[in-house]
Amino acid sequence: MKQVALPYQEHEHKGLLKALKLQRMASFSKGMLFLLPSIILFSVFLFYPLGRTLYLSFFLTNSSGQTTVFVGLENYMNIFNSPIFLKSLQSTLLFVLYTVPGTILVSLFLAIIANEKLKGVGLFRTMYASTMGISTAAASVFWLFLFHPSIGWLNQLLKLLGADAIGWLTNPDWALFSVSIATIWMNSGFTFLILLGGLQSIDQYLYESANIDGAGYFYKLRRITLPMLSPTLFFVITVSFINAFQTFGQIDMLTRGGPQNETNLIVYSIYQDAFMNYQFGTASAQAMILFFIILILTLIQFKLGERKVHYQ
Amino acid sequence: MMHLVELKQVSKSYDKNVQVLHSIDLQIEEGEFFVLVGPSGSGKSTLLRMIAGLESLSGGELKIQGRLVNHLPPKERHLSMVFQNYALYPHLTVEQNILFGLSAKKVNKQEQQKRLQEAVSMMGLGDLLKRKPKQLSGGQRQRVALARSVISQEPLCLMDEPLSNLDAKLRAHMRTEIRRLQKKLGLTMIYVTHDQVEAMTMGDRIMVLNEGEIQQIGKPIDLYNQPANLFVASFIGSPRMNLGLAVINQNQLIIEDTIKLSITNQDIPKIIKRSGITIGIRAEHLVYATQEEANLHLDVVNVEQLGNETLLTFEVGSQLWTAKWLGQWLINAGERIPLKINLDHISFFDSQSGQIMQTATASQDLKVVAL
Ligand SMILES: Nc1ncnc2c1ncn2[C@@H]1O[C@H](COP(=O)(O)OP(=O)(O)O)[C@@H](O)[C@H]1O
Ligand SMILES: [Mg+2]
Numbered sequence: 001m002k003q004v005a006l007p008y009q010e011h012e013h014k015g016l017l018k019a020l021k022l023q024r025m026a027s028f029s030k031g032m033l034f035l036l037p038s039i040i041l042f043s044v045f046l047f048y049p050l051g052r053t054l055y056l057s058f059f060l061t062n063s064s065g066q067t068t069v070f071v072g073l074e075n076y077m078n079i080f081n082s083p084i085f086l087k088s089l090q091s092t093l094l095f096v097l098y099t100v101p102g103t104i105l106v107s108l109f110l111a112i113i114a115n116e117k118l119k120g121v122g123l124f125r126t127m128y129a130s131t132m133g134i135s136t137a138a139a140s141v142f143w144l145f146l147f148h149p150s151i152g153w154l155n156q157l158l159k160l161l162g163a164d165a166i167g168w169l170t171n172p173d174w175a176l177f178s179v180s181i182a183t184i185w186m187n188s189g190f191t192f193l194i195l196l197g198g199l200q201s202i203d204q205y206l207y208e209s210a211n212i213d214g215a216g217y218f219y220k221l222r223r224i225t226l227p228m229l230s231p232t233l234f235f236v237i238t239v240s241f242i243n244a245f246q247t248f249g250q251i252d253m254l255t256r257g258g259p260q261n262e263t264n265l266i267v268y269s270i271y272q273d274a275f276m277n278y279q280f281g282t283a284s285a286q287a288m289i290l291f292f293i294i295l296i297l298t299l300i301q302f303k304l305g306e307r308k309v310h311y312q
Numbered sequence: 313m314m315h316l317v318e319l320k321q322v323s324k325s326y327d328k329n330v331q332v333l334h335s336i337d338l339q340i341e342e343g344e345f346f347v348l349v350g351p352s353g354s355g356k357s358t359l360l361r362m363i364a365g366l367e368s369l370s371g372g373e374l375k376i377q378g379r380l381v382n383h384l385p386p387k388e389r390h391l392s393m394v395f396q397n398y399a400l401y402p403h404l405t406v407e408q409n410i411l412f413g414l415s416a417k418k419v420n421k422q423e424q425q426k427r428l429q430e431a432v433s434m435m436g437l438g439d440l441l442k443r444k445p446k447q448l449s450g451g452q453r454q455r456v457a458l459a460r461s462v463i464s465q466e467p468l469c470l471m472d473e474p475l476s477n478l479d480a481k482l483r484a485h486m487r488t489e490i491r492r493l494q495k496k497l498g499l500t501m502i503y504v505t506h507d508q509v510e511a512m513t514m515g516d517r518i519m520v521l522n523e524g525e526i527q528q529i530g531k532p533i534d535l536y537n538q539p540a541n542l543f544v545a546s547f548i549g550s551p552r553m554n555l556g557l558a559v560i561n562q563n564q565l566i567i568e569d570t571i572k573l574s575i576t577n578q579d580i581p582k583i584i585k586r587s588g589i590t591i592g593i594r595a596e597h598l599v600y601a602t603q604e605e606a607n608l609h610l611d612v613v614n615v616e617q618l619g620n621e622t623l624l625t626f627e628v629g630s631q632l633w634t635a636k637w638l639g640q641w642l643i644n645a646g647e648r649i650p651l652k653i654n655l656d657h658i659s660f661f662d663s664q665s666g667q668i669m670q671t672a673t674a675s676q677d678l679k680v681v682a683l
Pocket of ligand 1: 351
């Protein structure tokens with residue numbers, strides 16, 4: 001009887017709410033359906049390995065990676081007391097400090113000069129971007145030749161200039177620097193291409209207007225080009241950061257972490273612990289630490305970037 | 313006498329075979345509002361950008377204030393420019409946008425602020441100084457672009473279709489505002505538009521351009537009354553001039569094989585041809601007449617009531633002619649209407665070359681009310 005007493009509108013209102021709810025459900029499940037492929041892929045290749053690594057980092061393992069003894073946080077404590085890990089952390093940070101600004105500055109310079117409207121500039125664009133198409137292994141072999149102590153071009157050049165030969169990859173004072181130079185060269189192709197794309201999407205009218213206003217080259221660079229390029233620069237910096245922390249290939253090819261662990265970057269150290277020493281537990285703990293370092297640095301970058309970057 | 317801007321035989325080709333502008337000769341005087349009008353693709357922007365120094369000349373001479381400037385970069389030509397899309401810097405505030413040029417030229421801060429205040433109050437931008445361009449409406453962006461050009465205090469201002477992104481009402485408003493600004497500051501303006509109404513209402517003088525060739529240069533009224541060729545005749549004026557093929561047969565002018573008007577040799581002293589003629593008559597000269605006065609009858613195909621005037625469309629052979637009558641005329645499509653055409657309102661063109669042979673004689677001596 002109570003229902004009959006309800007005013008007519010309220011009935012209708014309830015029906016409407018129900019319809020809305022159904023609609024929302026339908027659109028939610030549709031959305032999920034579209035996301036399903038990426039959810040599956042991410043789960044198999046990302047979330048599961050991440051969880052598995054976290055799990056492993058609390059255990060000791062046998063040589064085939066099976067867990068044996070639960071040790072809690074002991075792996076982490078051992079790592080932070082290990083001079084080798086601390087050394088590799090230091091090397092990694094130095095490596096990032098050399099390669100990220102190095103890559104960005106070199107690529108930015110190349111992108112800016114390759115963005116000029118000159119005859120034959122296409123050739124230079126292709127050339128500057130070409131390192132993108134060379135695999136790390138091939139590039140490493142190329143640099144091995146350059147760095148070769150006796151027949152390498154670099155030392156030959158030094159000899160011509162009357163200077164002493166340098167043990168580019170064998171001298172502990174030089175090795176990290178040499179690897180960084182090779183890395184900057186390898187990464188500059190990709191960064192160059194992205195930055196050039198960013199430069200080309202800047203409206204030409206802005207420069208024409210500035211020309212009429214009498215702005216000079218560097219004034220335009222500072223007031224138009226760099227601010228308009230900031231979203232691209234931000235993207236490139238973030239990606240380079242993450243890439244630098246994850247460097248592996250050229251270390252394996254050029255120095256194998258030596259001399260005296262100078263170039264033993266974290267990912268190489270993880271690889272050695274896991275697949276040379278079969279210490280999957282400590283390797284996993286190192287991987288987790290690397291994960292958090294990258295996560296935190298990226299978050300900081302986004303916070304800082306928000307303020308400086310101009311999005312259209 | 314020195315002209316502010318002078319073009320001699322200026323031409324432009326992008327590739328060697330495609331010529332965009334042919335031999336442009338032009339003088340623009342100081343303080344003049346000069347409009348460059350023509351259909352899209354006729355080369356207006358190219359010409360303006362050559363004057364600005366954003367495009368090189370392929371041939372000819374360009375002088376500004378008597379100085380040859382062919383080789384000079386834009387900043388040494390002492391001019392300002394407003395672009396069609398305004399070219400505002402999206403990452404800078406309105407204030408920074410307006411001051412961009414002054415700080416590039418290292419004008420001192422006090423002077424900058426003084427000029428900023430002037431420009432801002434002139435354009436009514438006071439509340440918007442801290443906003444970014446994307447937070448502005450089309451009309452506000454337009455005013456920022458104007459302020460940016462005004463603040464440079466250069467004597468010559470170039471504008472490339474500055475109103476084409478605005479709605480009709482705002483466009484009409486900005487037309488008068490730009491015109492007033494130009495007069496007030498004594499600027500010399502070169503204004504590009506594809507809109508002949510804009511050209512007619514704003515220009516002191518107009519140059520009509522088509523396919524890279526000058527069609528005619530003159531005062532708006534002269535272009536309207538005495539078009540130099542068929543292109544100008546049909547481009548200037550709204551509704552466009554009524555045109556029809558005509559032949560002269562003894563004492564008759566036969567238009568589109570349908571209209572026959574009697575004519576004497578005194579009426580057409582400059583016309584030697586007897587066929588291959590195109591005649592033109594303005595919509596306001598196709599007038600209603602009583603049955604006795606009428607010299608032609610035409611069928612109405614369409615009637616448009618505009619409130620204060622009535623537009624009627626008639627069928628004349630293969631052409632549609634328009635008449636514009638003051639007031640409200642209750643006429644239905646399909647009616648046959650008695651009309652009158654005065655011979656001295658007819659312009660005669662050569663159909664082949666399109667050139668004028670004899671302008672409407674009525675327009676040469678009267679009609680223009682001068683006070
Ligand atoms: N950079 C260019 N390269 C080649 N052709 C161009 C270029 N700019 C304009 N044109 C050509 O020049 C002609 C005139 O263009 P434009 O001056 O922009 O015309 P308008 O401004 O009158 O519409 C067009 O046919 C156009 O295709
Ligand atoms: Mg144009």
